Amino acid sequence: MEFVVHNHSSYPRAGETEAAQRLRRAHTAWECGDITAADLEAAERVEMTAIVREQIEAGADVVTDGQVRWDDPVSGVMRAFDGVRLNGLRRYFDTNFYVRQPVVTGRVRRRGPIAVGDFRQASAVSQRPVKVALPGPYTLARLSVLDNATYDGVPALAAALSEGLAAEMADLAAAGATLVQIEEPAILAHPGDIRLLRELLEPLWAARGAAQLVVATYFADAEPLYAQLNSLPADVLALDLSSSPHLLATIAATGASKTLALGLVNGRTARVEHPADIARQVETALHRYTLDAVHLMPSCGLEHVPRATARAKLHALAAARRLLAATL
Amino acid sequence: MNRAVLSRLGLTLPLLPTTSVGSLPKPPELLAARRRYTAGAISRRELDGLAEEATVFWLREQEAVGLDVLVDGEMYRSDLVGFFAEELDGMALAGLVRAYGNRYYRKPIIQGPIRWEQPITVGWWRFAQGHTAKPVKATVTGPYTLMDWSFDEHYGDRRAACLALAQELRKEVAALVHAGARIIQIDEPALSARAGELPLVREALGVMTDGLDAYWIVHTCYGAFDTVYPGMLALPAHNFSLALADAAVDWIAHFAAAPFTADLCAGVIDVHAHTVESVDTVRARIAHALPLVPVVGLWAAPDCGLKTRRVEDALAKLRVMVAGAALVRDQQDSGGSGI
Secondary structure (H helix, E strand, O other), X not given: OEEEEEOOOEOOOOOOOOHHHHHHHHHHHHHOOOOOHHHHHHHHHHHHHHHHHHHHHHOOOEEOOEOOOOOOHHHHHHOOEEEEEEEEEEEXXXXXXXXXXXXXXXXXXXXXXXXXXXXXXXXXXXXXXXXXXXXXXXXXXXXXEEOOOOOOOHHXXXXXXXXXXXXXXXXXXXXXXXXXXXXXHHHHHOHHXXXXXXXXXXXXXHOOOOOEEEEEOOOOOOHHHHHHHOOOOOOEEEEEHHHOXXXXXXXXXXOOOOEEEEEEEOOOOOOOOOHHHHHHHHHHHHHHOOOOEEEEEEOOOHHHOOHHHHHHHHHHHHHHHHHHHHHO | XXXXXXXXXXXXXXXXXXXXXXXXXXXXXXXXXXHHHHOOOOOHHHHHHHHHHHHHHHHHHHHHHOOOEEOOOOOOOOOOOHHHHHHOEEEEEEEEEEEEOOEEEEEEEEEXXXXXXXXXXXHHHHHHHOOOOOOEOEEEEOHHHHHHOOEEOOOOOHXXXXXXXXXXXXXXXXXXHHHOOOEEEEEOOOOOOOHHHHHHHHHHHHHHHOOOOOEEEEEEOOOOHHXXXXXXXXXXXXXXXXXXXXXOOOHHHHHOOOOXXXXXXXXXXXXXXXXXXXHHHHHHHHHHHHHHOOHHHEEEEEOOOOOXXXXXXXXXXXXXXXXXXXXXXXXXXOOOOOO
């Protein structure tokens, strides 16, 4: 059995140390017109490198770029589409984090690669594989406001976004990405749309080339949808155990038909989990698990905790992996 | 609609009262002083002295702009939740967590039983009210938002943490009422975070305000109002201060589906935009809200605190807001004087 420690998506781009304040200060300076866009871009590059190294030092086998360049994942993707205007702030699910709400004003069309440049930059400074995490078409459509009659509802908009994200998937695979995560937390509030989600993911699945497709849900209980999630077109299923109190028992009882990425440390709490407790959960999940690998992950992006806590949670996952490797 | 409450409290406000939500930009010298204080280079007394100067500056500016209900500008506060977390026993501050874009806050941790030891904002409210003849609105972060925006390592239960905060914050608002505050705003930006918890918000605000005589405003912003409306009207509030300018959704049209039974303080200024709205934009935003509530129940304010803007930009935004309100006021038949 292979145990893979795998960061989820976002990583805090500011921290308590002087060095970890540099990007925050650069943004402020840029907003005030004191530095150029090129200066800000350079600061982002420095911080991305620091964040990649920090994840590796903490023990992650798969890292992300921390989504350093994005104000938030929703606007980060949607600003790359024609036919979209970004409006005011809107709470991101039930978190204390706000995103710019997309307003769809016309036909949506991806203008060009969204995350390929950041993937290349992160890969250039990482000795470990870099995963790209993107919000999925269903969730993006659910979080958008339709401003005209171009699309008659979520399914039509989501289908158009799926087309654009499939092109992105192909570009990422061509750039060498081996793991691309599509995040669909919104499906948990609308379980009746699971067939729609399956249809929306098909183009991305077909475009993935040599990359593995991770489908992630979080922020709500995935247990009622667990069987259907296993039937989605995906190589890896990422699940938030913190929000799904009975999911571990279900996995133990029924196994899995996809490689699982278990969200074992809560990306929304300050308390750092104990490696032995994490390892015990993994052992429980493996009761009927017949696949070759299991991924150990945070429950969601680590943006929601302070940087030192994010680092400590990755450390805890790595320590749990060592315990598991020694005993299984 | 709640003019009788204001009247009972001895407050006579013009038609379409204008106010600011709470926070105003800290002058650069105060920001620098806060950094020096954090570094241990100046004393708390020196810092408070500069915060007092900045408070007086903003009171003079608000008077000059022509606002009807003033705020102290929160020159002494770090942010919405961190300030109260530092003052309440049982809470501490964790590290920086991003709220949006490049904005961060120090997320509190509830580490033990929450206890209110002494007045937190009362001295500042007294100081501000002592420097102006206009009414100064007191602002207190609500228990639901303080709970929702904190890590909880003590109660382990959202309801228990929220109600504990409500019981302790009641002591703060009681002290404000005792000190003479007649308009008190409870800031609950997390109000719509989990629509299923609206009854908890109602219970907590009831614990906090029941039997205390004030004109209660509940402020909330950037939420999914559709998930809590019209249920939120059952909260113990005379007035809802809502972010409406910075929204892709026409909330006024949405609210019209049910009688809006409270006063409305309409957000008519986008506090996150660098550009200053035109007077006509503000006039149109206020006019758009007019059909929702009787004109005597309509107020105008920015969407949220203006602290993220520069001093001159915040002043410019407040000026156009007052000018826009004046245009609408002039269009009304009531004559524009006190009602």
